[in-house]
Amino acid sequence: MDLPMPWSSAMADPLLGLLAAIPSLALFLVNLYGIWLLRQYGAFARFVPVSTLEHVVPPYNPRGLEELVSTFHGTDYLQLLTQIMNVVAKIEQGPSSNALAALQHIRRGGGLTCAGMANLYFHVLRSNGITAREVYLSRSCFDTLDTHVTVEVKVEGGWVIADPTFHVGFEKGGRLVDAQCISQSLRNGTAADIQPRFYGPVRYPTRLDSYYMPWRILFTNVFVVDRARCPLWARIPPFRYWRGPVMYYQRDGRVSYDHLKFQDRVYFLLMVVLPVALLTIFAFALVAGVH
Numbered sequence: 001m002d003l004p005m006p007w008s009s010a011m012a013d014p015l016l017g018l019l020a021a022i023p024s025l026a027l028f029l030v031n032l033y034g035i036w037l038l039r040q041y042g043a044f045a046r047f048v049p050v051s052t053l054e055h056v057v058p059p060y061n062p063r064g065l066e067e068l069v070s071t072f073h074g075t076d077y078l079q080l081l082t083q084i085m086n087v088v089a090k091i092e093q094g095p096s097s098n099a100l101a102a103l104q105h106i107r108r109g110g111g112l113t114c115a116g117m118a119n120l121y122f123h124v125l126r127s128n129g130i131t132a133r134e135v136y137l138s139r140s141c142f143d144t145l146d147t148h149v150t151v152e153v154k155v156e157g158g159w160v161i162a163d164p165t166f167h168v169g170f171e172k173g174g175r176l177v178d179a180q181c182i183s184q185s186l187r188n189g190t191a192a193d194i195q196p197r198f199y200g201p202v203r204y205p206t207r208l209d210s211y212y213m214p215w216r217i218l219f220t221n222v223f224v225v226d227r228a229r230c231p232l233w234a235r236i237p238p239f240r241y242w243r244g245p246v247m248y249y250q251r252d253g254r255v256s257y258d259h260l261k262f263q264d265r266v267y268f269l270l271m272v273v274l275p276v277a278l279l280t281i282f283a284f285a286l287v288a289g290v291h
Contacts, residue, residue, distance in 0.1 A: 058226035085202035099123035118149040121164040134225040237275035
């Protein structure tokens with residue numbers, strides 16, 4: 001009489017499924033922790049080098065943002081800047097990537113930080129047909145305490161800063177300039193030539209002359225932000241890597257960008273490699289469990 005073997009086929013398939021589920025769970029937890037870390041350090045985006053930031057204009061879809069235009073309407077970017085800064089009366093954490101949510105928040109008496117102010121102003125400008133882009137500044141990459149978010153507007157063929165936190169622009173030699181110009185001035189030793197142009201008192205309370213750190217060093221790293229609105233499926237891995245937010249930076253032969261290249265590899269690992277590996281292992285476990 002033949003006795004059943006301890007490792008019979010009836011036991012093997014469920015066991016294979018269980019063994020596949022264990023590394024799957026481990027990878028899932030590692031992936032979640034990695035994504036959390038990227039968010040904590042402000043690096044939850046793809047970093048893309050370009051030869052010049054001059055021609056970077058993120059795509060924009062104004063659909064669904066009619067309420068912004070009915071609240072803030074105009075053809076002059078400085079007029080719109082003053083309107084917004086007279087509506088937001090205090091500084092506090094609020095919606096920083098959803099302009100409509102930010103609008104509802106301030107109508108309830110809430111405030112915004114620089115990220116929320118920049119995002120709201122950017123959407124107001126684009127909704128009113130004015131070419132603009134969000135710009136992320138960082139003294140030290142991946143240190144979220146030494147960062148600032150501002151806005152650049154296309155004026156007479158060139159970009160100029162219109163800052164919705166400090167109500168200023170910046171000029172060099174009497175001409176308004178963009179963030180990359182200030183960054184290059186830092187590198188060539190002419191940063192002292194950059195001077196703020198204050199556009200007058202507003203309700204929003206932050207002022208450049210009382211900022212907690214020397215403002216010029218914020219321009220050490222300049223990124224143009226592209227968070228084009230995309231369908232829900234494109235916001236999840238692995239599709240997020242190609243369709244999600246992008247941070248463009250201008251290459252400079254005098255600067256090493258190894259830290260940004262490394263971050264982008266980590267982002268690819270967490271957004272593409274690990275999720276695909278998870279799906280593969282899960283599919284294997286599922287097939288093993290069925291058979």
